Amino acid sequence: MNETLLALARRAEEKCAGRFAEIDRVAQVNTEKVLAAFAEERVQTGDFAGTTGYGYDDVGRDKLERIYARVFGAEKALVRTAFVNGTHAIACAMFACLSPGQTMVSVTGGVYDTLETVAGLRGKVPGSFADYGMGFRQVPLKHGAPDLPAILEAVRAPDVAAVFIQRSRGYGIRKTLSPEEIGALCREIRVLRPEMVILVDNSYGEFVCEAEPVAMGADLMAASLIKNPGGGLAPCGGYIAGRADLVERAAARMTLPGIGGECGATLGVNRLLYQGFFLAPHVTAQAVKTGAFCAAVMEELGYAVSPTASEPRYDIIQTIDFGAPDVLIRFCEGIQSASPVDSFAAPVPGDMPGYEDPVIMAAGAFIQGSSIELSCDAPMRPPFTCYLQGGLTYEAGKLGILRAAERMMRK
Numbered sequence: 001m002n003e004t005l006l007a008l009a010r011r012a013e014e015k016c017a018g019r020f021a022e023i024d025r026v027a028q029v030n031t032e033k034v035l036a037a038f039a040e041e042r043v044q045t046g047d048f049a050g051t052t053g054y055g056y057d058d059v060g061r062d063k064l065e066r067i068y069a070r071v072f073g074a075e076k077a078l079v080r081t082a083f084v085n086g087t088h089a090i091a092c093a094m095f096a097c098l099s100p101g102q103t104m105v106s107v108t109g110g111v112y113d114t115l116e117t118v119a120g121l122r123g124k125v126p127g128s129f130a131d132y133g134m135g136f137r138q139v140p141l142k143h144g145a146p147d148l149p150a151i152l153e154a155v156r157a158p159d160v161a162a163v164f165i166q167r168s169r170g171y172g173i174r175k176t177l178s179p180e181e182i183g184a185l186c187r188e189i190r191v192l193r194p195e196m197v198i199l200v201d202n203s204y205g206e207f208v209c210e211a212e213p214v215a216m217g218a219d220l221m222a223a224s225l226i227k228n229p230g231g232g233l234a235p236c237g238g239y240i241a242g243r244a245d246l247v248e249r250a251a252a253r254m255t256l257p258g259i260g261g262e263c264g265a266t267l268g269v270n271r272l273l274y275q276g277f278f279l280a281p282h283v284t285a286q287a288v289k290t291g292a293f294c295a296a297v298m299e300e301l302g303y304a305v306s307p308t309a310s311e312p313r314y315d316i317i318q319t320i321d322f323g324a325p326d327v328l329i330r331f332c333e334g335i336q337s338a339s340p341v342d343s344f345a346a347p348v349p350g351d352m353p354g355y356e357d358p359v360i361m362a363a364g365a366f367i368q369g370s371s372i373e374l375s376c377d378a379p380m381r382p383p384f385t386c387y388l389q390g391g392l393t394y395e396a397g398k399l400g401i402l403r404a405a406e407r408m409m410r411k
Contacts, residue, residue: 005402012296015309019292023285023313030071030207030281037070038278048271055265064273065261068229071277072206073215074241078251078261079225081237081269085369086224089238090201091118093222095132096240096249097162097197103135104162104199107151107185108177110138112170112201113355135159144174148188155193162197163189167213168204168315171379171387175306176314179209183216190217197246203227204315204371204389207284214242220250226370228284228316231276232392235269235367284316287372287390290397291318294388297401301408316372318388325349327408328384332362334404335376335388339364340396349380357381374400 047060055061061079068077083089094115098104104119116122120130129136139147139154155163165185168176177185186198200213202221206228213221220242225234240250251260266273295318296309304321307313322328332347341364349358356379363375374397376388391397 001402002406005406008297008300008405009398009402011300012293012309015296015299016289016292019310019313020289023288023292026208026210027281027285029210030284033071034067034278034281037067038274040070041067043067043274048274050266050268050270052265052267054263056263058264058266058270060270060274061264061266064270064277067274067277068239068241072212072221072241074221074243074247076244076247077239077241078247078254079237079239079273080254080261080264081225081235081266081273082254082264083224083238084236085114086203086222086227086238087112087114087118089222089224089240090115090203092250092253093199093220093240093246094118094129094162094164095134095253096246097199097220098129098134099161100133101159102161103137103157103159104129104164105151105154105157105160106136106138106164106166107146107154107189108139108164108166109141109172109174110170111164111166112203115201141172141174146177146185148185151185152188152192155189155196160193160196162199164199164201165213165218166201166203168201168317169319171385173306173319173385176205176317178312178314179205179211179213179216182213182218186217204317207281208288208313208315212241219243220246222250224371225273225276226367227372227389228287229277229280230273230367230370230372231279231283232367232370232372233272233276233279235272237273283372283392286392286394286397287316287374288313289394290374290391290401291316291388293394293398294318294320294401297405301405316389320386320388322384322386323382325380325384328378328380328386329360330407330410331386331404332360332376332378334407335374335400336362336364337407338396338400338403339374341365355379 119136120128200221225237361377365373
């Protein structure tokens with residue numbers, strides 16, 4: 001590594017020193033919660049044994065779900081590798097909140113691209129809300145934040161039975177919501193509609209803060225296991241946590257009514273799910289540190305970033321506005337070249353299912369598509385904003401950012 005990069009790294013880490021101390025403090029608090037839940041549930045070696053076939057009486061699976069509920073402050077949790085991705089888990093949670101003739105309102109603007117087909121925003125796709133006589137509306141953001149007066153007006157409609165909150169920015173240009181901000185939204189909505197069901201897409205947010213949305217007033221939250229809560233070890237899957245009746249409805253959507261969460265063989269992955277969740281607070285902290293370091297480096301190079309190196313963080317996502325496609329592509333090439341897997345591959349923009357624009361992705365991960373591992377992606381549209389996330393270890397994340405910066409500075 002040349003002297004220019006070493007000096008850049010030193011300046012970046014000096015800028016991040018205070019933020020790193022806070023990240024470590026939160027990781028300590030969350031590790032204590034996880035460890036306490038393991039002790040309270042009396043985790044033992046036998047819990048790691050998997051089941052086959054129908055998966056009846058899977059003691060380890062059921063215990064892990066109680067641990068998730070304890071740690072997240074929920075009544076009940078559903079933690080399953082049967083979820084093919086986070087969108088699948090979130091979709092099951094969305095359907096659990098509505099009956100035919102009812103409407104869900106997103107109060108954080110547009111939903112993530114892959115949820116648009118679920119919500120029926122791209123026509124009457126088989127199996128979407130529209131196909132079941134359910135509605136979905138969106139309240140636009142105001143100056144990049146939830147528009148409370150417009151939200152309260154929207155939830156007055158008698159057909160509205162549920163509210164959808166997306167914690168993270170997705171591919172949007174807004175700040176991520178903190179659990180406290182989500183809690184404040186919940187309280188404001190319930191003053192007007194106490195019975196309103198509130199669902200949070202918690203993707204990228206677990207363990208970044210001391211509390212999760214269901215502990216702050218949301219009824220339900222859902223996300224992927226190959227992001228924060230899987231700790232880099234979960235091979236696939238997703239979770240739903242919150243009110244017991246809603247989790248049971250979501251389980252019936254995942255499998256079928258009458259079976260719900262009673263079935264579902266774990267096929268020997270229980271140990272990875274337990275170990276991943278145990279490591280998750282620490283691994284998430286590594287990812288958050290990587291994002292802060294990236295922000296500091298990119299600020300030094302003159303690029304607009306969000307959040308900045310000194311700002312509080314409420315998820316693991318870091319955005320960089322490159323303003324042009326060529327430098328964005330070089331950044332992604334640098335991240336890919338520093339990956340432990342497929343470092344030789346060259347990321348190129350391409351069409352992806354569920355996305356309207358070509359997307360470029362850099363991800364040399366042990367688990368395919370795992371965004372708790374260092375990766376980045378970007379829709380190829382102005383302002384050519386890259387979304388970086390992950391980093392199983394800060395050391396490797398730091399090297400990846402510096403490799404990307406080196407590639408960017410080449411003419």
